[in-house]
Structures are given as structure tokens and as C-alpha cells.
Amino acid sequence: MSSDSSADAPIETDVVIIGAGPVGLFAVFELGLVDAKCHVIDILPKVGGQCAELYPEKPIYDVPGLPVVTGQELTDRLMEQIKPFGAEMHLGEQLNSLRRGDDGRFYMGTDAGTQFIAKSVVIAAGGGSFTPKRPPLSGIEAFEGTSVHYAVRRMETLRGKDVMIVGGGDSALDWTLSLAPIANSLTLVHRRDEFRGAPHSVDQMRALVAAGKVRLLIGQMTGLQGDNGELQTVTVKTASGDEAVTCNALLPFFGLTMKLGPIADWGLNLHENLISVDTERFETNEKGIFAIGDINWYPGKLKLILSGFHEAALMAQAAAKIVNPDKKVTFQYTTSSSSLQKKLGVK
Template sequence: MTDITKTDVLIVGAGPVGLFAVFELGLFDMKCHLIDILDRPGGQCAELYPEKPIYDIPGWPSISAQGLVDKLLEQIAPFKPDFTYNRMVSSLEKLEDGSFRVTTDENEVFEAKVVVIAAGGGSFQPKRPPIPGIEPYEGKSVFYSVRRMEDFRGHDLVIVGGGDSALDWTLNLQPVAKSVTLVHRRPEFRAAPDSVNKMYALQEMKQLTFQVGQVTGLTGADGKLSSAVIKGPDGDVEVPCTRMLPFFGLTMKLGPIAEWGLNLHENLIPVDTEKFQTSVPGIFAVGDINWYPGKLKLILSGFHEVALMAQAAKRIISPGERIVFQYTTSSTSLQKKLGVVEA
């Protein structure tokens, strides 16, 4: 039997809004567990634009996206949330007692009385490169990550991209592959200079080929690749290719959320504006993923949404208990929870 992790509130997505939900729920003594597909908290703020300033966070005339994430983590630390990273929530089902069972793509099982979907633009997934006819080869000859290096042993490997992933795997797989061709559309890389130098040194020793250009075609049959056509500065080049690893960054996809029976509105989850609850009682949606009349995809709107959501979540988790509205500035009991006065 699989171990089941139990928590009060399961939050899908650890972006800024998911993180702040921990704070608002924590003030009402609800324990949170967050699951995110990335390997760290922050969502789009951390993945897409960590260095960029944000100018519309109240009280912060300018704060970098990563800076905001760091401050949020500091703010929610007293509530000791649990995090599970590198996982996508693949299924969500309602149990007979009204609670929810959530399963990840690695088959971990969670049970929670309340589920909060704070999944932003969906889950980050590897971007499919702009190569015509690539789909039938995916998962058979074309892979977007390396699970086992052995899977590449003895293969004619083509790696596409110019970032650290492309360079690291070029260097790591070169000793096991039969041949390695690195394809990038220009001779400048976004990767660590040391890796780039090592790559050029291997090319010098004819241990690998670096080809400037873009992959424009694939040949093969039944999912088995045999060669790739690269359009370079001097015309088309055909190189042997039985395995391909494209590294074209990440994109956001709604993913399995579409199948959770939440009556989507243009790929967004409709909620009411009192509780930010979905069509399924006990499942809430906050931040960029939800929709209601007048919705604005702003971080600050998400912060407001989680404050109201927390009230409704409390009523589900502690039915019958009177909810006292309090300010953190003046409430000793809230201050004890925040650890700013002695408990």
C-alpha cells in the first residue's frame, strides 16, 4: 500500500499566490502542503523573470520577482508548509467523506480536506522544438530529458539548443554515445563558458560535431529516427541521428487540470468572488488560473483572493467553529502564530 500524506490543505502550485495562501490559511491554523512541477518555489516569477522588477506590489515601489518570492517564503516560514517539487498533480478525486485524494505523476498520494489550485498558467513543460514532423518520434527517439544515460549508449545523438542543459548533456553523453552532434542556431551560447570551452575542445579533437543551424527535417520510420536535416549557413546538412535531445526551454500547459470536471472557461477555472470556490465544493482556484467577471491576472488580485478563500476553507475544515476576524497588528493570538510574541 502506498503511503498517504495527509494535510489540511493541498495547494497545487508554489507561485506567489500559492505561497501567500499558506499565510492566510496559516492564520486560521490550517496546515498546507504545496506541490509544484518546478524544482523550487516561485512559479513564473522564479522561472520566467527572476531578475525583472515588479512595480505593482503594494508597499514595494520596485521588487525583483525573485525578491518577492524570497520575501513570501520568509513571511510564511512560521507556518512550516511542506513542499513537494518536480511533481505534476495528475489526478484529483473526491472521497466519500468529502475530502480529496491527489495523486502525482510519480504516484505519490495525498489526502486533504481542501484543495487550492494556484497553478497559474498551468504546469511548466519542455517546449516542443519547431521541427516539422517531430511528434511520432517523441518518447521513442526524441526525449526532452535524460532519465538514464544508458538509454543513449551506442546511439547517434543529436542535441539541439544553446543553454546549460544542451551543453551539459553534450559533455556528459559524449563518452557513451556513438556520435554526438550539437546543433545551435548561432555560435554564441547561453551556457557556462567553461562548458562551452570543453565542447569546443572536444570538437577540436573530433570527438563531437558542433553544427550551426536549425533542424528542419527528420527521417525515420515507426518512431525510430535515422537522420536529421540541419539548415546551416552553407545549406542543408544531413547527420546520422537515432536519438535526439531538444532543449528549447519550458512552456506552460494546463495539463491534467482540464480533466478534473471543473467546467473550464477558455482553459481557466470559473470561481465565485466570495470564496473563490470552483464548481466542486472544497476545491478552490486562485491566481492566474481562475476566472470570474472582471478578473485581472495580477499578483495582487491573487493575494486578495487567497484571503477570502481562507475564510471559506476554514468553514470546511472546522465546521461550526466561529471565525473571528482579527488584525495581525493587534491580535495577540495571530502574533503568537507568527512567532512575533511568545506563545
């Protein structure tokens, strides 16, 4: 590798961890104890995985030693616990390519263009990557990417379009406010005349509706019509009947769901969409690629955070031998080992 200092030079590290949920975060800790440097990638813009996305305020009762802890508290505590190891987080990115190089290391790239070269890969991707929900309307796939958009990368592509935004949260409201000035027409569709978004955004949206710049339609989508990937109308069921609304750009915002994503294409043995591992090393059929937490499967598997923590500890012992093959791994306790305490910065 040439030592080009440009921004797109690959990041060389010991281990890349896919997923910044509780198990991915704790893997940083266990790998740190055995001197493996980590980079962590997550598709969400924040750490914590399901704990932060699905139940930040819900109590968890089965984390040993913590009689009750919320998803967000557990995430915050794990971040504090792994601080000494300085793992770099790459948030809002999805790893979409992975191949083994001739040197035995793994070459990876994200959808944001970040590249990694690592000696080992740990998949801690939980239920998969959080992706926007696709409305279950027949034929919607044919319009995706051309007329149906789950995210707006460049606003300019929607200039002059007949835009329909569906949803009642902040994404739907924010895009209504941003796109109203540049769209040819903008229809906001929501199932009820109540919005979850920030009150200030709701007020601004209502003002645009009052000024005739946005049409608010209370109802639900039931069908899409168009040709060759070009959407022409969307049928909306309202209290006063069905209406075909002119639309060539549809933005549905119905939250997120979890999908296995590109992981399915890496040649790993799967068991009902979960990655098969052994229970000694938690390694996949590809040497050097480990899978821990909810994403893996082995006989007796339980999808518990505490099981993922255990898996992280055993995985780290095995990964250490790949990361530093010439170094003997001696099992030690954080309570008594002065070298571990030095790593943790407590000595």
C-alpha cells in the first residue's frame, strides 16, 4: 500500500466491528483487553443499536448486576466502559463490500466510501441493518430509485416534481417544509390529522397548507399507477372515497425495520437468516470472520444481551491469535492483573 495521505486512503486496523449495539460495543472492550484495535461501523447515526433505536426508555431487567437499566443507560455505560480503548465509530454508514485479500486480510468498503483493511471482522449486527420500511403496495419495487425514495440525497432531483410525502413524524414534516418551495406540487398524506413531529414544524406545515402551498390529505395509500418505473398517480383512500393524486415523486416515511442486508452476500453459512457459528470461538465458516449477539445461531442460542457479552469474550480470545499471531494470550482478570488495569487506565 502506498502511504498516500488522501482522505480516501483505506484505514488499516486490527478488527472491524459491524454494529454498534451493546454487543458490538462490548466487543471493543474484550478486544481491547487483548490489544486489538477496533473500528466500529453502524448504519444508524447513533450508537446503541436496538437499545437506542427501539427502546431507549424501556427498562431491561436481565443484565447481570443491573436490576433495571434502560436501553439508553446501558448504551451510555458501555460507551464509558470502552472509552480507554479509543475505538473509532463510523456512524450512518453501511458496510457493503467485504473480500479477503491475497495477504489474508479483509478489504472492506462502506456506502459512504470509507475503506478498511483489517485482520479480522466481527459481525455484531443484531437483527440486521435498520432500513426504511417499504409500504406493502403491489408493484412498489418497480418505482424504487426512480419515483419512490426512502431518503433524499439531493433535493435538486425533486425540483419541479409532483411530490407526495406520506407520514406524520419529523422526517415527513421536515421534507414537506424543505421541498414545498421547489416542488411543482406537494401533497402530504397522513392517516390522521395529528402529527408526531415537533410542534414548531407542525405549525409551519399548517401555515403552508393555509397558504395553498401544500395540500394535506388525511388518508392512506392503497395503490400506485405508472409505467416503466415512472409513477403517475397514487391512490389515496380518504373518508370521502378513493382519490388518484398526481405524483411522480413519492416519499414514504414509515419508520425503520431490520434487514440482513449485504451480509447475506458474503458467502457465510446461514441458518434461517442468522449466521452459523461454533460455540468455542463464535467464528463463521470463514476463518477470521466472527459473529456475535442476535445475528448468530448455534444450538441452544438465546437472543439475550448477556449471551452476546459472553460470546464477545470468547471471540476476543480467538481473534487475538489472528491479530497478534506471535503473542501468547494469557487469560487474566481485570480485578488483579496490573497489565489489564493499565490498559483500562485505572492503574
